[in-house]
Amino acid sequence: MKVIQMLVGQMGVFAYLVGCEATGEAVAIDPAGDEEQIVARAQAEGLKIVKIVNTHTHADHTCGNTKIKELTGAPIIAHEADAPHMDNAHNQSFAQMLGCSRLLPADETVKDGDVITAGQEVKLQVLHTPGHSPGCICLYTPGHVFTG
Template identity: 35%
Template sequence: MIFVGFPVGMMESNCYIIGCEETREGAVVDPGAEAEKILKKVEELGLKIKYIILTHGHIDHIGALAGVQQATGAQVLIHAEDAPMLTDARKNLSMYVGPNLSLKQADRLLQEGDIISVGKIAIEVIHTPGHTRGSISLKCAPDIILTGDTLFAGSVGRSDFPGGSHSQLIASIKNKLLKFPPGTGVYPGHGPKSTIGEEKLYNPFLG
């Protein structure tokens, strides 16, 4: 499996590219900004992007969506609960930080347990609400989970935005993410990677 992550934009959101080495199909997760940077990396990896997957609908994770989608023709996937955020500048928070961003509706609405096939890679959708109602995590391999803005290295996502709930966020982490083996890699929407084991032991929000 091809797996690359890198920060984009002033908010340094992590964008991830997942690819199948055999079929060269790929997916971009959370194109938050800098479409040209993302597309250059896609070209370097030699991938045909089939899907753009969004862990949630905030501006710092969808800012380059239109540019990447237009260049690749990929389908846009988001959880059903966050789908309205794509077309509403208030809900995606763009009206508070710059030009209003209103995008096209998603091509596919995701639910808990859905499988996204990228070549021979099966990506499992884990609904982890709390940061937003439709926040998801993505199990990309036995040892890789993308946690969006739900779980960070040593921290957790904010829950003070519309649709957020701290109690729901903590429940999502404890009931759905911490069940994975300690060595499972945690690849968040911001900041460095971690592991499930490290977060169980040291994350002060999960005591």
């Protein structure tokens, strides 16, 4: 499994690519901007983004979703408690302040205990960690915990 951390967006958010070295399938976690850079890095590493996952749905962590989805066709995934707020007026206004395109709603939702997969190697267990937002999550795989 390949893990790549990138500092992206106006708010300096860490985005991650978590990829299967056997198949090249990857998950993009919190693509908060610099979308072309994220996709180019994935391609340079031999990865194809097949899922977009947000640790929470505030615009500073989701404003890259629209462009990444447009470039890759990957579905957007968020926790079921946050998904209804993903493209609300507050988040849309925040996204505009950050210079981001219109936010899209989640294509899929997850809950505590679900496992998000990509290829043969990537298995990210969803840990519901409400607090920063009602649907905040961490993603666990042995040796790594991805937080937002």
